[in-house]
Amino acid sequence: MTRTKNSEPVTDVDVASGRSGGGTVARSLAQRFSIVIALVVVVAVFGSLRPDTFLTTSTLQGILGSQAVLVVLTCALLIPLTAGDYDLSVAGVLMTSQMLVGVLNAQHGMNIWLVIVLCLLAGVVIGLLNGGFVLLFGVDPFIVTLGTGTILSGAVLWLGDSTTISGISTGLTDWVIVNRFLGVPLAFWYGLLITAGLWYFLEYTAAGRRLLFVGRGRAVSRLSGLRVTRIRWAALVASATLASLAGILYAGTTGAADPVSGEAFLLPTFAAAFLGSTAILPGKFNSWGSFIAVYFLVAGTTGLTMLGAQSYVSDLFYGGALVVAVCASRYSRRKEVRESGSL
Amino acid sequence: MSVPAHAGGASRVGAPPVVEARGVSKSFAGVRVLDSVDLDVLPGEIHGLLGENGSGKSTFIKVLAGFHEPDPGSGLRINGEDVPLPLAPGAFRDYGMSFVHQDLGLITSLSVLENLRLGTFSRARDWAIGWRRQRADARTLFEEFSVDLDPTARVADLDGTQRALLAIVRAVHEMRTLRGGARTGPGMLILDEPTVFLPETGRRQLFSLMREIAGGGSAVLFVSHDLDEVREITDRATIFRDGRLRATVQTSSVTDTELVELIIGRELPEHGGEREDVAPTAADATVVVDDLSDERVESVSFALGDGEVLGMTGLLGSGFERIPYLLFGAFPAATGTLRTGDGTLSLPAMDPVKAIAHRMALIPADRQSNGSVGSISVRDNAMLQVIDRYTTWRGLSRPQLARDCQETLDRFDVRPPIPGIAYQSLSGGNQQKVLLAKWLAADPRVLLLHEPTQGVDIGARAQIYEVVHDAARSGCAVLCASSDYEQLAAICDRVLIFDRGRVARELRGADITKDRIAHECYTLADRAVPAGPVGPTEGEGDG
Numbered sequence: 075m076t077r078t079k080n081s082e083p084v085t086d087v088d089v090a091s092g093r094s095g096g097g098t099v100a101r102s103l104a105q106r107f108s109i110v111i112a113l114v115v116v117v118a119v120f121g122s123l124r125p126d127t128f129l130t131t132s133t134l135q136g137i138l139g140s141q142a143v144l145v146v147l148t149c150a151l152l153i154p155l156t157a158g159d160y161d162l163s164v165a166g167v168l169m170t171s172q173m174l175v176g177v178l179n180a181q182h183g184m185n186i187w188l189v190i191v192l193c194l195l196a197g198v199v200i201g202l203l204n205g206g207f208v209l210l211f212g213v214d215p216f217i218v219t220l221g222t223g224t225i226l227s228g229a230v231l232w233l234g235d236s237t238t239i240s241g242i243s244t245g246l247t248d249w250v251i252v253n254r255f256l257g258v259p260l261a262f263w264y265g266l267l268i269t270a271g272l273w274y275f276l277e278y279t280a281a282g283r284r285l286l287f288v289g290r291g292r293a294v295s296r297l298s299g300l301r302v303t304r305i306r307w308a309a310l311v312a313s314a315t316l317a318s319l320a321g322i323l324y325a326g327t328t329g330a331a332d333p334v335s336g337e338a339f340l341l342p343t344f345a346a347a348f349l350g351s352t353a354i355l356p357g358k359f360n361s362w363g364s365f366i367a368v369y370f371l372v373a374g375t376t377g378l379t380m381l382g383a384q385s386y387v388s389d390l391f392y393g394g395a396l397v398v399a400v401c402a403s404r405y406s407r408r409k410e411v412r413e414s415g416s417l
Numbered sequence: 418m419s420v421p422a423h424a425g426g427a428s429r430v431g432a433p434p435v436v437e438a439r440g441v442s443k444s445f446a447g448v449r450v451l452d453s454v455d456l457d458v459l460p461g462e463i464h465g466l467l468g469e470n471g472s473g474k475s476t477f478i479k480v481l482a483g484f485h486e487p488d489p490g491s492g493l494r495i496n497g498e499d500v501p502l503p504l505a506p507g508a509f510r511d512y513g514m515s516f517v518h519q520d521l522g523l524i525t526s527l528s529v530l531e532n533l534r535l536g537t538f539s540r541a542r543d544w545a546i547g548w549r550r551q552r553a554d555a556r557t558l559f560e561e562f563s564v565d566l567d568p569t570a571r572v573a574d575l576d577g578t579q580r581a582l583l584a585i586v587r588a589v590h591e592m593r594t595l596r597g598g599a600r601t602g603p604g605m606l607i608l609d610e611p612t613v614f615l616p617e618t619g620r621r622q623l624f625s626l627m628r629e630i631a632g633g634g635s636a637v638l639f640v641s642h643d644l645d646e647v648r649e650i651t652d653r654a655t656i657f658r659d660g661r662l663r664a665t666v667q668t669s670s671v672t673d674t675e676l677v678e679l680i681i682g683r684e685l686p687e688h689g690g691e692r693e694d695v696a697p698t699a700a701d702a703t704v705v706v707d708d709l710s711d712e713r714v715e716s717v718s719f720a721l722g723d724g725e726v727l728g729m730t731g732l733l734g735s736g737f738e739r740i741p742y743l744l745f746g747a748f749p750a751a752t753g754t755l756r757t758g759d760g761t762l763s764l765p766a767m768d769p770v771k772a773i774a775h776r777m778a779l780i781p782a783d784r785q786s787n788g789s790v791g792s793i794s795v796r797d798n799a800m801l802q803v804i805d806r807y808t809t810w811r812g813l814s815r816p817q818l819a820r821d822c823q824e825t826l827d828r829f830d831v832r833p834p835i836p837g838i839a840y841q842s843l844s845g846g847n848q849q850k851v852l853l854a855k856w857l858a859a860d861p862r863v864l865l866l867h868e869p870t871q872g873v874d875i876g877a878r879a880q881i882y883e884v885v886h887d888a889a890r891s892g893c894a895v896l897c898a899s900s901d902y903e904q905l906a907a908i909c910d911r912v913l914i915f916d917r918g919r920v921a922r923e924l925r926g927a928d929i930t931k932d933r934i935a936h937e938c939y940t941l942a943d944r945a946v947p948a949g950p951v952g953p954t955e956g957e958g959d960g
Contacts, residue, residue: 278812280804283797291790297747297781298801299773357792 102356109353109363113370120377127380131257139251139259141372143168143324146265147339148346148364149272150316154215155347155359156276157309158289159208163219164317164343166226167200169336171321173230175246176239176331186243190322197318200226201311208310209303215310223340231333238332242325250326261323265365268316272361285309286358345371345392349399357403371395432460433497435605435636436481436514441491443476451476451487452660458636460603463627465647465654465668466640467680469935472657474640478607482516483508496602513604515592517611521584523572530555530568533587562586562629564622578619581611582626589630605636610733612646624650642732644676644939658682673940681902681935703894704863706744709753709764714739715918716752721863726885726895728905728929731915732938738782738898741865745772745779757863773802778861780852782868784845788852791841795831796822798840799851802859829854830880846877853884864888866897870904882908902934916941 104111121129147164154161171193178184178192200222207218244252251259276282288295288305295302320339325331349371350364351357374395375388434457443451451473458464468474479485481493483504493500495512509516523532530548533555555568564582572580585608592604608627612620627650631637641647647654648668655665656679663679702720709717714736721727729737743750746767753764757775772779781787789798799822800807807818819836826834829850831843840848849869856864869885870878885908889895899905905912906929914922914937921941924933 274812278815280808280813283801283804283813286793286797287790287801290793291786293787294790297745297769297779297787299769301770 105352105356106354109349109366109370113366113373116370116373116377120373120380124377124380128377133376135254135258137369137372137376138262140261140327141368142259142261142265143320143327144339144342144346144368144372145365146268146320146323147317147343148350148368149268149361150313150320151343151347152272152276152350152359152361152364153285153312153316154306154309156285156289157306158292159215159306159309161204161219161310161313162216162340163200163204163223163226164313164320165337165340166223166230167197167314167317168321168324168339169230169333170200170226171196171318172325172331172336173234173239173333175242175322175325177233179243179246180239180241180331186245190246193318193322194315197315198311200318201314202307204314205307205310209307227337230336234331234333236333238330240330242329242331246322246326247329250323261327264323268319269361269365276360341389341396342368342371342392345396345399348403349395352399352402367395367399432603433494434459435496435603436638437494438477439492439494441477441480441493442488443480443485443491444488450660451480454657454662456655456662456665458605458638460636461631461634462653463631463637463639463651465651466638466657467642467644467647467654467676468657469680472680473660474657475609476660477657478516478609478638478640480504481509481514481607482506510591513592513602514607515588515604516607517581517584517588517609519610521580521611523580523584525571525573527572528568529566529570529572529575529583532572532583533558533568533590535587558586558590562589562626564626576619578615578622581615581619581623585611585623585626585630589635592635603634603636605638606630607638607640609640610642612641612643620646642939644673647676648673656680674936677936677939680939681932703758705756706764707754707756709740709743710751710918711739711743711748712751713918714743717915717918717920719913719920721894721896723892723894724889725911726889726897726909728909728912729896729898729915730900730902730905730912730934730938731921733900735915736918737913737915738867738900741779741867741896741898742781743767744863744896745769745777745865747779747781773859776860776862777865778856778859778863779865780849780856780867780869782871784848784852784872785841789840789848789855792839794837795826795840795843795851796836799825799836799855800858802855825854825858826851829884844874844877845872846874846881849873849881850877850884853881857884857888861888861893864893864895866895866899868899868901869897870899870901878904902931902938905929905934906931914938914941 117129127133147168151161151164174193174196175186175189178189179186204215204219204222207213207222208215250261250264253260255263276285284295284300284305287298288300288302292302295305321336324336346364346367347359349367350361351359352363353366354360354363371392375391378387378391379385436456436458438454438456441451441454441456442449450471454473454477456477466474466478476485480487480491481504483506486503491502493502493504495514500512504512524535527535530552534551552568559566559568564586566575566579566583566586572583575583585606588606592606612623615623627637627639639647639651651668653665654668654671654676656663656676658680659682666676666679702722704721705718706720707718713734717736717740719727729740731737739748742748743753743764744755744767746764746769750764750767755762755764755767759775762771762775769779785791796819800818804813804818807814807821822836823834826836831847831850831854840851843851853869864885866885870881873881882904885895885897897905897909909929910925912924912929912934913920914924914934916922922937924937
């Protein structure tokens with residue numbers, strides 16, 4: 075397998091994309107860290123406009139701690155997204171697990187650690203059901219999870235009798251939001267840990283690579299001997315399990331279980347996942363990108379609220395971010411294809 | 418100048434040709450792919466169009482369809498009337514032309530009637546559809562052409578023959594109803610290999626429909642690879658080679674040999690190198706395939722030895738191209754077994770996971786959608802099959818992976834040898850080298866290739882041949898399904914030639930030349946003895 079003698083120099087390859095000239099390098103660096111820059115800008119602008127309220131330690135600590143739920147839920151969503159499947163049931167799973175904590179712990183007084191185990195098991199079961207519908211019946215996961223997510227939110231209203239259940243064990247709240255490390259609630263560190271873990275999984279394990287291949291090319295994966303069905307199924311189970319964990323954190327953050335507020339997590343989760351895919355590793359769903367996107371989005375909405383905007387501003391902001399993010403990632407991928415000169 | 422059996426014949430004296438092409442040329446980026454073509458198609462004539470892939474015949478058809486803009490100086494007359502070039506896309510309808518492509522363009526989930534009216538709906542002025550009248554009209558139309566179709570049936574429930582008949586009747590119907598009001602004169606139906614996947618009885622029905630249409634005065638332009646069909650159905654035939662029209666002949670007055678020579682041109686037989694005649698017997702072969710069948714392949718058996726490169730070829734539709742996929746479990750087989758060193762496997766139960774476990778590797782023709790993922794890096798694509806070797810207790814050893822990948826890219830001379838760039842940014846030849854590298858990294862015992870040098874430049878082609886030879890020399894059994902005769906001649910020890918889903922010929926040793934392979938493909942004598950209907954035809958167009 076040595077080079078053959080008559081190998082003419084092959085020149086029809088475009089090396090330009092990202093490799094020639096300082097301009098492109100700078101541009102690609104700027105793209106990778108665009109979201110970090112955006113976060114800094116948002117903090118600087120609101121910090122200078124409302125230095126006394128926005129830039130305080132308590133605001134900062136509040137944001138970092140309370141948004142850990144969104145961080146974990148976004149990590150959950152990233153797994154099926156990488157495998158090429160939508161999971162619209164993540165918010166429903168979060169609500170279910172939160173309500174289970176409320177009912178079993180606050181109402182029936184079950185030991186909180188046992189409750190946590192049961193919640194995670196419930197997540198596994200929901201994930202198995204989602205995967206079963208998608209893969210055994212060959213239905214679009216978008217539709218299946220839209221259905222199961224709605225069933226779950228209905229079940230939560232039923233289970234919780236449409237009322238908020240308070241009185242969740244302080245054992246949980248202590249370990250989520252009350253206790254602090256370096257002045258920041260533990261919830262933040264959990265989110266950080268899970269983000270790092272997901273990064274490690276996607277970037278540093280063979281299974282993570284396989285997940286990406288399954289998401290990008292089903293036929294290629296099948297012909298390369300990957301067990302595509304099994305991998306997609308596992309991704310949906312992992313997603314539901316992590317979403318359950320997010321629900322437990324949510325119960326711990328609020329100290330109560332309410333049957334409706336969890337629904338509001340769905341859109342921000344998608345916004346953070348897609349916005350995150352435009353940065354750090356542009357064009358690829360990645361957990362650090364999404365982690366920063368979560369805090370960028372919350373800094374933006376918090377700042378606007380402090381400037382006196384109404385509460386609807388967060389809907390405008392998250393919705394807008396989702397649309398912009400999706401368009402931006404499409405655009406950058408098209409550009410990449412065009413510049414690489416193939417297709 | 419004896420004219421075949423149908424009524425119209427090419428002998429309508431006085432009427433101008435339906436289509437007169439004068440000096441039609443087409444260049445892409447300065448390369449002439451179609452060079453001053455002069456072609457007349459007469460009313461009432463069935464006119465064959467022959468030529469290898471890349472001979473220019475499809476470019477010519479695409480000029481007529483308005484898909485390609487011909488070079489300046491090209492001229493076209495239709496029914497004696499000058500036509501301004503280029504034709505706008507779709508304008509062919511105004512001139513009474515109608516196309517049926519190989520994929521037929523039917524929507525299978527809709528009814529026969531809905532498909533029949535697809536083209537006319539878009540132009541209908543009235544907003545309501547009188548379904549009852551439409552059904553009656555459709556029945557009249559089918560009766561006119563003696564075609565037995567139920568307008569209310571779903572196309573999905575029709576077999577391949579019925580679908581082809583429907584597509585052709587629709588084309589004739591559109592030819593009549595959609596042409597510009599002022600223009601008169603016969604129309605022209607262009608059939609682009611509609612018979613490839615049809616059984617013998619289907620062909621007969623299609624041919625009688627074509628004769629009906631020609632009998633009504635229209636011209637039929639029939640594109641085919643199959644000499645027997647062309648001889649049977651056409652009055653005259655035109656042969657393209659290397660972008661030029663080589664000849665227009667009276668079909669009844671040429672021999673097969675003359676036709677083949679016109680199609681492939683005269684070339685010096687290339688020396689096959691020192692070939693050992695290594696046809697393995699079933700006893701010592703690495704791989705023995707027995708009684709392999711699916712919807713287009715019928716009871717194929719062969720043996721493949723260590724270090725042997727076995728070629729498979731045939732005309733489009735002969736089924737050879739399915740063999741690598743069937744052996745690998747990419748398509749389900751209906752029957753068949755595969756015997757390797759470690760046991761006998763049932764092919765209907767085969768899947769890629771099992772195939773890989775038995776150290777088989779498949780290099781599919783469609784690199785972009787079946788071979789590798791374009792948006793993922795060259796490194797990850799190249800190392801996918803062996804990625805588990807790089808897992809340590811701390812996860813993937815990325816530096817080791819990068820080093821080995823770099824070494825592989827250098828060894829296969831991939832340019833540019835940059836592991837981090839996206840696979841799709843490589844040229845076709847380099848993509849193919851990465852794909853070979855990916856599979857050879859797993860040290861396969863059986864290498865299955867399909868069109869391994871399609872879309873690959875000449876320099877890379879030689880390198881790919883070298884890679885295949887090296888794999889064979891190191892003991893790998895290689896199967897190469899290809900329609901590139903030159904390539905088969907360059908790399909194969911034996912070549913099996915397929916016809917209608919069966920192995921019809923075997924070439925060995927000195928017989929393996931480009932000319933000989935082409936000749937055998939085009940002139941298989943077994944045709945005279947049709948082996949009954951070949952396989953079911955319910956399947957969709959493509960697997």
